[in-house]
Amino acid sequence: MQMRAYTVGKEKFMNAYxxxxxxxxxxxxxxxxxxxxxxxxxxxxxxxxxxxxTVCADRCADISRLSFRGINMGYFSACGYVAPAYYDxxxxxxxxxxxxxxxxxxxxxxxxxxxxxxxEKLPLHGTVSNIPAEHIYWEMDEKEIRIHAKVxxxxxxxxxxxxxxxxxxxxxxxxxxxxxxxxxxGDKECPAMIxxxxxxxYPLLSEKSIxxxxxxxxMPRNDRAAEDLDTWDKMLTPQPQFEEQCxxxxxxxxxxxxxxxxxxxxxxEITFDADSLKFFTEWKMxxxxxxxxxxxxxxxxxxxxxxxxxxxxxxILQPGESLHYEVNVAMLTEL
Numbered sequence: 221m222q223m224r225a226y227t228v229g230k231e232k233f234m235n236a237y238x239x240x241x242x243x244x245x246x247x248x249x250x251x252x253x254x255x256x257x258x259x260x261x262x263x264x265x266x267x268x269x270x271x272x273x274t275v276c277a278d279r280c281a282d283i284s285r286l287s288f289r290g291i292n293m294g295y296f297s298a299c300g301y302v303a304p305a306y307y308d309x310x311x312x313x314x315x316x317x318x319x320x321x322x323x324x325x326x327x328x329x330x331x332x333x334x335x336x337x338x339x340e341k342l343p344l345h346g347t348v349s350n351i352p353a354e355h356i357y358w359e360m361d362e363k364e365i366r367i368h369a370k371v372x373x374x375x376x377x378x379x380x381x382x383x384x385x386x387x388x389x390x391x392x393x394x395x396x397x398x399x400x401x402x403x404x405x406g407d408k409e410c411p412a413m414i415x416x417x418x419x420x421x422y423p424l425l426s427e428k429s430i431x432x433x434x435x436x437x438x439m440p441r442n443d444r445a446a447e448d449l450d451t452w453d454k455m456l457t458p459q460p461q462f463e464e465q466c467x468x469x470x471x472x473x474x475x476x477x478x479x480x481x482x483x484x485x486x487x488x489e490i491t492f493d494a495d496s497l498k499f500f501t502e503w504k505m506x507x508x509x510x511x512x513x514x515x516x517x518x519x520x521x522x523x524x525x526x527x528x529x530x531x532x533x534x535x536i537l538q539p540g541e542s543l544h545y546e547v548n549v550a551m552l553t554e555l
Contacts, residue, residue: 244266245365245391246360246365247265247367249261249263249264250262250264255300259278259303260278260279260301261276262274263275263358265365265367265387265389267365267391269391269393269394270288270290270394271396273286273396274286275367275387276301277352277356277369278352278353279349279350280348280351280352280385281356281369281371281385282321282324282325282349283321284296284301284321284322285322286322288486288488291484291486292422293322294321294322294421294424295320295322295420295512295513296320296321296421297319297320298510299316299319301319302319304317307347307350309347310343311334311344312334313344314343314344314350317350320417321419322418322419323416323417323419325415326348326349326413326414327346327402327412327413328413328414329373329381329410329411330342330345330346330413330524330525331345331346331413331522331524331525332344332415332523332524332527332528333522334524335524335525336526337529338529342524342525345415345417345522348371348373353369354370354371354372355368355369355370356368364388364390364391365389365391366386366389367386368385368386369384369386369387370384371383371385374406380404380405380406380410381404381410381537382405383400384401385398385401386398386399393550395550396548397547397548398416398546398549399544400544400546401542401543402414402537402542402545403537403541403542405539406539407539409538410537411535411536412519412535412543413518413519413520413525413528414519415499415501415516415517415519415520415522416517417514418514418516418517418547419514420488420512421511421512423483423484424487425479425481425511425512427455427457428483429481429487430479430487431453431455431477431479432453432479432480433453433477433500433502433515434471435470435500436470437470438467439468439470440452440467440468441468441501445504448465449467452502455504455513456506458507458511460508462507462510464503464505465505467504468499468500468502470500471494471500473493474491474492474493475490475493475517476489476490477489477502478490478552479513479515480552480554480555486552486553487552489552490549491548492545493545496545497519497547498533499517499518499519499533500515501514501516502514502516517547519545520533520534520535521533
């Protein structure tokens with residue numbers, strides 16, 4: 221649907237048919253009331269073409285909700301919204317507040333399994349997803365909505381990293397782009413790890429879903445994943461006491477993964493530069509209520525920083541140095 225602009229004098233107005241622009245599209249800020257999510261800031265984004273998502277300002281400006289044409293696309297875990305004040309940074313305490321959402325950012329100095337590396341005890345998936353954006357604002361023009369956020373992950377006598385994020389929502393097509401810059405603002409080198417934990421949920425995800433990952437190589441993470449290596453792309457009905465399976469995919473240059481469910485006649489595709497985000501994890505979790513498919517670009521595997529370092533795959537940022545990453549998410553209406 222095209223917006224019909226008109227002109228009065230020298231001023232161009234967006235649409236003669238509507239009062240406020242939010243009738244069709246835009247950004248609205250909300251706050252949660254009650255429960256562990258009390259007070260959390262949420263930005264509801266709509267592009268007027270069927271794409272709607274929620275940016276969680278108090279959780280790394282991640283994407284907590286995603287829907288397309290009124291149908292849910294992401295996964296929301298049993299814990300629901302949890303404010304950063306409840307974060308447990310010991311071992312796998314991350315899981316107590318892992319609402320998943322469509323996007324949870326893992327990093328910035330640790331990703332994956334809890335471990336000890338270089339004399340530092342590191343929690344599951346790092347801490348950045350539980351850090352509020354200290355500065356966040358949005359702007360909109362005729363082509364797109366842009367949400368800018370600054371997330372500071374810095375400590376006394378320790379690492380000093382900052383994430384500058386821009387989420388771009390097209391007003392011309394149903395597409396979201398995540399643009400991140402990670403900068404080392406300390407006086408010593410620092411590991412820089414990031415994994416875009418993107419989580420597909422029902423009804424996008426079901427046993428009918430068609431998953432395509434055009435990788436050149438697929439490796440199981442462990443023996444449990446190896447049991448079903450030949451059917452890594454086949455989704456199941458929810459299984460009692462299912463044990464997660466992870467598969468590592470390798471690409472030449474362009475990374476891509478898609479999921480489409482013919483029952484709802486829609487899906488989405490994730491694309492990224494596989495030269496910068498060299499690792500892609502498929503997290504297949506077909507449990508009862510823990511029913512989620514993770515499609516996760518990253519600059520590392522989720523095996524823990526110690527093992528990533530041992531494998532020679534750990535990215536190190538020098539003082540003042542920055543890294544730039546971009547991930548695109550496009551809605552699909554057909555295969």
